[in-house]
Amino acid sequence: MAQPVVAYGSDVRPVRFGAPVALPSWTGNIGLGQVEITDAEPQAAHAVASALGANGVIAKQVAAPSGVASTVILTEGLAAAAPADAHWSALAQARHAGTPGSRIIFLQPSHAVSGLPGLSRTLQKEWPETSVATWTLSATDAQARAAHILSALAASLGDALITLDGQAHLTQVGPSLTPPAAARAPAAPGLWLVTGGARGVTATCAVELARRTGGTFLLAGRSALSPWPQGIPPTTELKTLRAALAQQAVASGQKVKPADIDRAARAALAGQEIQATLTALASAGGTAHYVQLDLSDTAALAPAIAAIQARHGAITGLVHGAGVLADRLAMEKTEAEVRKVFGPKVDGLLALLGTLDTGHLTHVGLFSSASALFGNTGQADYAMANECLNQLARQLAANLPATQVKSFNWGPWDGGMVDAGLAAHFAQQGIALIGQADGARIFADQLLDSPHDVVEILVGDEWSGG
Structure with missing residues (x-):
């Protein structure tokens, strides 16, 4: 008779991106205040600034945040740089922008090895009076990225993956996993x-x-x-x-x-x-x-x-x-x-x-x-x-x-x-x-x-x- 499978002593749960969430269309200035966009990735920064400008929002491209802007979009994660370089640059720039009441948005591509959500989640704890999020972009075209960013701004989106179709996917922790009832047949020793x-x-x-x-x-x-x-x-x-x-x-x-x-x-x-x-x-x-x-x-x-x-x-x-x-x-x-x-x-x-x-x-x-x-x-x-x-x-x-x-x-x-x-x-x-x-x-x-x-x-x- 088969022995019952003993439960784990710790909870074990899968982590996945959830079902797509449609983002709203841009409907005008939604209280962004003064907007600054770092130019670490110039094409992305220019495209976002132009898209905002076309919709009546003045956005400045800057080498570093001034510390007075209400909304700061950091493109360091999109730049072609080694992981340690990109992540240190993003953190260093955020320190210039992290004032009470401000909003910081990190951008990173889905195809690169980037971990800026770990930074935004940590800063949410260390800087509770500052809104911080990371948007992971599947689009590689600067204009498509800009359109997705405007929709995400309209939605006041938190950490999310934004896919090519412009929909957002949030990280979700699934229901608990149970131990496997039976092990697979062992492969040749490796x-x-x-x-x-x-x-x-x-x-x-x-x-x-x-x-x-x-x-x-x-x-x-x-x-x-x-x-x-x-x-x-x-x-x-x-x-x-x-x-x-x-x-x-x-x-x-x-x-x-x-x-x-x-x-x-x-x-x-x-x-x-x-x-x-x-x-x-x-x-x-x-x-x-x-x-x-x-x-x-x-x-x-x-x-x-x-x-x-x-x-x-x-x-x-x-x-x-x-x-x-x-x-x-x-x-x-x-x-x-x-x-x-x-x-x-x-x-x-x-x-x-x-x-x-x-x-x-x-x-x-x-x-x-x-x-x-x-x-x-x-x-x-x-x-x-x-x-x-x-x-x-x-x-x-x-x-x-x-x-x-x-x-x-x-x-x-x-x-x-x-x-x-x-x-x-x-x-x-x-x-x-x-x-x-x-x-x-x-x-x-x-x-x-x-x-x-x-x-x-x-x-x-x-x-x-x-």
Whole structure:
């Protein structure tokens, strides 16, 4: 007799664009006030300014917002620029425009890898007295874009995709998904490349994949596989290890700086965790190798991946869990912080995909974040980068119909990047943490067995607070 399927411990829901919503025709000046349009993409800016002018609204094209306009349309997302450049420019320009009572509209194309909805959703929380939205435009012709923007202005539209027919589609979270009743027949063991997968929650998910699929797992991470220092008892506590290393140095007559002791302790703990993951993968039925690879060093990726595939064969599964945080309010955030966050999560992934033959890929699992879907105070860059993953996943799924592509908008895990301070922050909002075993089960279930058209997935509670 078949055993009943055990429900997930966390809510799992698909994220899709909803049914089309017809936008109204322009009926005259609808209280836009003074309008400024940045000229980062000159054709779009000119077309929108001309269309507004033809309808009696004076709109100025500007290099940067003046800070006094009531409505500011930012074209930085339409410009031909690298993701980190475009997103930093959009954020920097918004800071000039974000005054109480004003309205800011980001524009981005649907065909590019852009995550400005993550920015607008975050700014809605950080700047509650400012109206902020992102319009994702399917049209590429400047005149068609201008017509769609005027209709969206007439509708006071929030975040939306505007398709070629001029209709709006809003992002919607669907009903809860249940665990699959039965797994698909296992495919031949593949070669998985897992970025950020040697430690933390990504490693937990990789072990569950190995248990179900077997195959070979290449764990790529920035940390070196450092050996455990001789003569030091094993520990997982940084403070304990630093003290032991300091005592060892004193006993041997060495003069070691505290910064060097801290660096050695962190490297040893990282190496210990990596080795534990390799052992867990082997115990789960996989073959595991560790590859030191810094995804933010995009120039080094092509030769590194070529060497990996020359040794192991074509990569057939990709799990992208690499990422870093640089939390700070949008008004204080620096360009270096935005680039730090975009480096491994977006730039590295794009460079990685550029080196792979995507025709060999059977599975792609991307670790996004609920911050992309709801915004999160202090995480403008992280929300943007993760929304880039969501958009890229939709594009990959459309272009690779035989490949399982999933982007997981994870809520906070019990572990990983969530320290005690973040855990308390989420608890105040009534957001439960995702258990390690439950999260790994959800990841493997959905990546391996959910329908192809379920691409973007929210895991965990919906966020409402700041």
